[in-house]
Amino acid sequence: MTIVETDLAAADPTTPPHPLASLAADEFTRIRDLVTALPDFTATTRFAYVGLDEPHKREVLAWQDGEGPLPERRARVMLLDMATGRSTDNVVSIGSAEAPGALLSTVVLDGSRGQLPVLIEEFEAIADIVAADERWVAALSRRGLTVQNVICVPLSAGYYDFPEEEGRRILRVLAFKQEYPEDHPWAHPVDGLSAYVDTATRSVTRLIDATDLPVPATSGNFDDPALQGPPLDTLKPIVITQPEGPSFTVEGETVSWGNWTFQVGFDTREGLVLRQLAWTDQATGASRPIIYRASIDEMLVPYGDPSPVRFWQNYFDTGEYLFGRFTNSLALGCDCVGEIHYFDATLADELGNPYTISNGICMHEEDFGTLWKHSDMFTGSNETRRSRRLVISFFTTVGNYDYGFYWYLYLDGTIECEAKLTGILFTSAYPGLSADGADYPYASEVAPGLGGPYHQHLFSARLDMTVDGVANAVDEVDVVRVPIGEGNEHGNAFTKGVTRLTTEGTSGRVADASVGRAWHIVNPSTLNGLGRPTGYVLLPQEAPTLLADPSSSIAKRAEFATKHLFVTAYDPAERYAAGDFVHQNPGGDGITRFIADDAPIDGEDIVLWHTFGPTHFPRPEDWPVMPVDYAKFTLKPYGFFDRNPALNVPAPGSSSSSSGAGAGDHCAHHGGDDVAGHVTGHAH
CATH class of the missing domain: 3.10.450.40 (Nuclear Transport Factor 2; Chain: A,)
Known part of the structure; x- marks a missing residue:
């Protein structure tokens, strides 16, 4: 079994880092030295956040195309004076070992639009x-x-x-x-x-x-x-092996697997970040972009118990707590199974010093059953291909809950993001039945006298789309029943209705399983072989949006969670669905502010903000530790390819039970009257 580790922040000192590369340990050190030398820095000043200040997308793409200079490496540094509460938001140029960096800008925060994230030092002082x-x-x-x-x-x-x-x-x-x-x-x-x-x-x-x-x-x-209780000792081992090693290659942060290429990154606030996901056309060698940047930019956990000591329980685990810093060091056989590639993550502590979370990100392949299959009654063709997926994941523990975020890439061009929720319920004392024998309406009794308050987990996925380029648009597609009548005399017809989303202000949409609602991200200027725009479709997993009253404080602070989808024009300053400063923010930032100018989004450089996640009425089975619950969304190619892109996946070999190419073709059979006759007989 092969285990490979890559430090996301390791840099070749002889080569300038990629403009989107994760900050390296030496860069964190230079940032620390620059900031601590500033005249306003005191002995009680702490680093609340240090992260890459990403250059504008057009600068990065111009540099990659050889049409622009290498963008400057910059960092965003948020500072809090523990003694006075003075808070600043700073941008610095990182510089290099040969050329020192510099402070580029400072904004002093007055707290009226929110506070900096909560420090671990503050937690420990309570x-x-x-x-x-x-x-x-x-x-x-x-x-x-x-x-x-x-x-x-x-x-x-x-x-x-x-x-x-x-x-x-x-x-x-x-x-x-x-x-x-x-x-x-x-x-x-x-x-x-x-x-x-x-x-x-x-x-x-x-x-x-x-x-x-x-x-x-x-x-x-x-x-x-x-x-x-007694251990369940009837389970036999499951052994996953890849005798020839994994199918992916890794160079620094860049990964190639099948037709896929992308970059793995990490941020203290968002955790795992995937950048520049693209599909390589095997016939032409052309790289076709799909997503420029994908992350979980916010995570809201609103509770539904209005009691005097609980009405305020609404947690933004990314914006308030920076859940990336609580990332687990993953262990083989426990968190990841198979031929594993680990990425380490380097961050800055609250004194500005770099530190490393070893094995913070896990990457491996998984068998995923049947990819495609058909036994033909006329030709005798009988072929099966097995699916596999590439898994890129991390786990973070925020207080009582543990969250795993898994990004899946498939051989047919599908992209999925799945959240896995486990850990321990946030509990209350269960007040018991009312005088008329009714249960307490805002919590479940999960153990004698112990309550599990009702709550939601609402994740915001920020999807900076580049489907065949930066000029994209979104169509909302619904199933439409056709009334019986002329042209539909027998009443069997149904069709689809397509609504183009044209401006930010009208982009807030809600999933609706009754009409099979999906959102198609298309490139109007790029046509496939059938003369239609290339595209990907976002398939939501229908679940309630934010259940708090629309006039409530939390609804004002988290407008993003009131819809399953918002679409905005790309702006590098618009990074987080609830805004930059979420802690004690009165509301009106984030999505609320982003869509206020009602900018056009039809055929523009656009960003999708997708809210997904479960509403949790805790069960006794969730105590004392929760079995994993799941929430996900899917992006599937829709007209991005002219035909099934997985036709060229080889048949599994006769000597292999894995989902890959082998020497044999026992899963591919052509011809044979017995097969054709047998199937045809059943058809009759």
Whole structure:
């Protein structure tokens, strides 16, 4: 078995890095040295975010075509002074070992349009801050608890126009009892109690002590053999091997597999980023672009419990928490199986120092069943081809939940993105049945006295499309019933309705399975062999959009989540669906701001923002640790090719059970009266 590792941030010192290459360790160091030497930098200043400030798409494409210079390497650096709360958003030129970089711009944030992301240092300070507050200690004491046997969970605050929070960095705190160090506290929520904390002044601004509910006594120790029960020992090993090695090649961040080429990148905020996905035409050797950049740019987890200590539970795990920094180091046999290529990820810590997450991204091939097959009754042809897919994935743990994001590339040109959700429910105390015997309407009882509040997971995929070039458009395609009548006398007819999306302001669309709604991304200026625009179709997985009231704070902060699709004209400054500064943002940024000018999107350089994800009514089976739940979307070629692009996939060999070409052709049979006659007989 071959295991290969690539450091995404490793750079050849003799070759200038690609304009979109992930920041390397030496670049992080140069950024740190430049920033810490600035006159406004203090001993209490922290690096809230450091990432590549990507050049404009036209500059990158011009350079690749030999028509423009190599774009300058720049970084975006967000700084927070822990003592004063002073926040700045900076752009620096990175420079090189020979030529120092420079500060290019600084914007001082006043907090009116949101705060910088929450720092790990702020999370770690919370327990001491609330332990020093007499009201918090007294509230715990009344419940028979102490600060020593309670875990404090700091959470993003949202925005509710509380006067004392204006311009301040606020976290909200819930408590969980922990019986002993190995005891999982999620099983023991201390419900009815919450503290609001100013992290800069290290003070509690408001204490909510609404009600006393019994602390659930159930066990959440899923890793305890006593709770797990007798092991299931009837499972036999499954061994996945590729004796000749994997079919992909890797050069730095560039991957080639089958007809596919693309670049693997990583960002502290978004995690895994795929860039410049393209399909190589085997006949001509031409590379046909499909997606310039694909990522999960935002992730919202809104909760539906309106109780006094929970109404504010709405988490933006990318914008508020930077979920890329919580990426797991993946392990062979646990997270990835087969012939694996790992990519390491290099980031900057809150002091600006580079560090590496080893094996942060996993890439491998998987067998995926039948690719295409037919047994013909007339010719006797009987052919089967097996499918395989290339998997590029990473896992991140944000508090109680674990999220895996898997991008799949297929031999027929299909692209999929799948989110896998597991980990531990965020719990509450279950208040029990009402006087009339009704269940509590906003949570499930998942264990005795333990609630699992209803919630959603709404992921935003940012898809910067370049289907055969940058001039793209989107058609909404619905199934249309045709009424019985002239031309449809027997009432069997149905057709499709096509609506071209023309401006940003009208691009907000909702999936509708009743009409099979899909969105076709086409290139009006590039025609296929049948004289029609080449394109890809986005197939959504229908699920509810944001369920909060449209006038609510969260709906204003996350307009992107109120629709399954928005389309905007490309702008390099428009990176995140909820805006740049999500923490305590009052709303009106992100998609709301992007579509305000109602720019044209018909035949333009466009970006799709697709919302997908499940609504979760927790089950007892989700406790004490959740089996994986899934959410995904699919992009399939639609007129991008003139025929099935997987016709040339070889038949599996007779000596191989894998999904690849072999020496034999036992899955391909031509001719034979017995076969034709047998099938024809069944046809009669």
